[in-house]
Amino acid sequence: MDRYCIVDNLWEESIKIIKEKISPQNFETWIRPLKVVSLEGNHASLSVPNKFFKDWLTENYRDVISDAVSSSAGKDYAIDFVILQESEKNSRSAHPARKKKIIEQIPQEKIRPKIHPTLNPNYSFERFVVGSSNQFAHAAAVAVAEQPAKNYNPLFIYGGVGLGKTHLLNAIGLLSMSIYPDMNVVYVSAEEFMNELILSIRYDKMPQFREKFRNIDCLLMDDIQFIAGKERTQEEFFHTFNTLHDSGKQIVVTSDKFPKDIPNLEGRLRSRFEWGLIADIQPPEIETKIAILEKKAQENNIHIPTNVAYYISSHAESNIRELEGFLVRIAAYSSVTGRNIDLDLVKEVLKDIIKHRESDEISFEEILKAVAARYNLKIADIKSQSKNKNIAMARQVTMYMARKLTGSSFPDIGEKIGGRDHSTVIYANNKIRKLLETDSRLKATLQEIEDQLLKKN
Numbered sequence: 001m002d003r004y005c006i007v008d009n010l011w012e013e014s015i016k017i018i019k020e021k022i023s024p025q026n027f028e029t030w031i032r033p034l035k036v037v038s039l040e041g042n043h044a045s046l047s048v049p050n051k052f053f054k055d056w057l058t059e060n061y062r063d064v065i066s067d068a069v070s071s072s073a074g075k076d077y078a079i080d081f082v083i084l085q086e087s088e089k090n091s092r093s094a095h096p097a098r099k100k101k102i103i104e105q106i107p108q109e110k111i112r113p114k115i116h117p118t119l120n121p122n123y124s125f126e127r128f129v130v131g132s133s134n135q136f137a138h139a140a141a142v143a144v145a146e147q148p149a150k151n152y153n154p155l156f157i158y159g160g161v162g163l164g165k166t167h168l169l170n171a172i173g174l175l176s177m178s179i180y181p182d183m184n185v186v187y188v189s190a191e192e193f194m195n196e197l198i199l200s201i202r203y204d205k206m207p208q209f210r211e212k213f214r215n216i217d218c219l220l221m222d223d224i225q226f227i228a229g230k231e232r233t234q235e236e237f238f239h240t241f242n243t244l245h246d247s248g249k250q251i252v253v254t255s256d257k258f259p260k261d262i263p264n265l266e267g268r269l270r271s272r273f274e275w276g277l278i279a280d281i282q283p284p285e286i287e288t289k290i291a292i293l294e295k296k297a298q299e300n301n302i303h304i305p306t307n308v309a310y311y312i313s314s315h316a317e318s319n320i321r322e323l324e325g326f327l328v329r330i331a332a333y334s335s336v337t338g339r340n341i342d343l344d345l346v347k348e349v350l351k352d353i354i355k356h357r358e359s360d361e362i363s364f365e366e367i368l369k370a371v372a373a374r375y376n377l378k379i380a381d382i383k384s385q386s387k388n389k390n391i392a393m394a395r396q397v398t399m400y401m402a403r404k405l406t407g408s409s410f411p412d413i414g415e416k417i418g419g420r421d422h423s424t425v426i427y428a429n430n431k432i433r434k435l436l437e438t439d440s441r442l443k444a445t446l447q448e449i450e451d452q453l454l455k456k457n
């Protein structure tokens with residue numbers, strides 16, 4: 001058998017294994033179009049039609065594919081994905097020798113761009129869409145990047161999942177480095193910081209650890225909430241913070257919560273976070289979602305008609321990562337089926353996700369439970385007659401959310417929340433609505449509760 005036959009047989013065997021492991025629809029969308037372009041040593045390269053496909057496969061199916069190829073071949077294979085050039089895409093059955101060439105034609109720097117060892121070059125300010133939900137955080141981030149340690153130190157950026165905190169943090173690093181090329185910028189997640197600390201303690205390398213983290217011009221630390229409750233990490237971060245701050249170095253941290261709302265965060269750290277500027281990122285309104293979607297589409301040469309962008313944005317949650325996921329799915333489906341992206345195609349691709357979501361009915365009891373947990377109260381407190389400020393607030397939030405998420409009538413909600421009159425529910429609903437116009441912390445809290453309720457299934 002010639003070498004290309006062996007490769008084809010191996011791939012045939014592998015896809016049988018993969019087919020057993022994933023749904024038929026996903027198999028047809030993601031696996032069927034793949035072809036092996038090279039098999040060298042312990043490395044298999046598979047061709048994919050575009051970057052979206054590549055990102056999706058890398059994130060979701062790389063391990064499944066590599067396990068299947070390894071088990072068919074009887075030895076371990078690492079998998080990577082290579083984007084087919086347009087001309088190759090048009091002739092699906094390119095000669096094997098030509099296929100093999102494809103990898104060599106792609107410049108190395110296109111495969112793995114390297115600018116800074118830990119900064120993501122795609123997360124730049126140019127690629128960040130500004131809307132009213134993130135305007136403040138964006139302006140603060142630009143100011144810090146242009147004039148580090150001048151005005152806002154530390155800068156504390158907080159917001160819900162997938163709303164662009166990491167993107168902004170990276171953008172600060174990229175811009176600062178382009179303005180001040182000699183600047184020592186370090187981007188690290190709080191978890192990596194902790195892991196490095198543990199290793200340094202274990203291998204007696206604390207002087208090196210301190211040398212590294214206390215000689216930085218701009219420290220960008222992601223997901224700081226992770227260190228809460230971890231005593232030794234908080235202690236070390238506290239000293240790192242002081243050293244950098246005292247010597248006029250910039251510190252930027254991100255978190256999923258406002259400093260005061262991070263449970264188990266040491267008071268001395270919390271107060272330091274409050275020294276500088278605290279900027280929030282709110283869930284985007286529909287116009288910003290559409291603008292982000294259109295920008296992402298444009299960056300990847302995908303044409304999305306306006307009605308389609310509107311449809312996707314109005315059905316995606318506020319999480320922008322999810323919005324991107326929808327785009328990936330749609331672009332891949334369109335490229336595999338050769339169909340243009342229009343409303344019918346999008347409805348077809350997203351129908352399961354959207355149907356599932358619409359069937360996710362939230363009950364009053366679930367809202368009550370989630371609000372009580374968020375405000376550290378018992379359900380009985382919320383239903384009680386207590387006039388305590390925190391309890392009264394939680395009660396009004398429950399009424400507002402019940403109205404919003406269940407659509408129940410005012411008298412119904414009043415009945416369920418301890419036999420209250422419907423006018424009390426109307427009052428609570430109006431009061432919270434009004435507060436939300438100005439109180440960004442409350443807005444973030446409510447969004448968090450809502451996200452949690454929507455994720456229940």
Ligand SMILES: Nc1ncnc2c1ncn2[C@@H]1O[C@H](COP(=O)(O)OP(=O)(O)OP(=O)(O)O)[C@@H](O)[C@H]1O
Pocket residue numbers: 123127128129130134159160161162163164165166167168223256292320321324
């Ligand atoms: N305003 C924006 N413009 C363009 N892209 C955005 C914007 N906000 C978020 N994104 C994109 O959404 C994705 C998720 O963003 P990011 O990872 O920064 O979120 P995060 O807030 O750090 O999430 P997590 O809480 O999970 O750490 C990224 O691909 C990012 O580029």
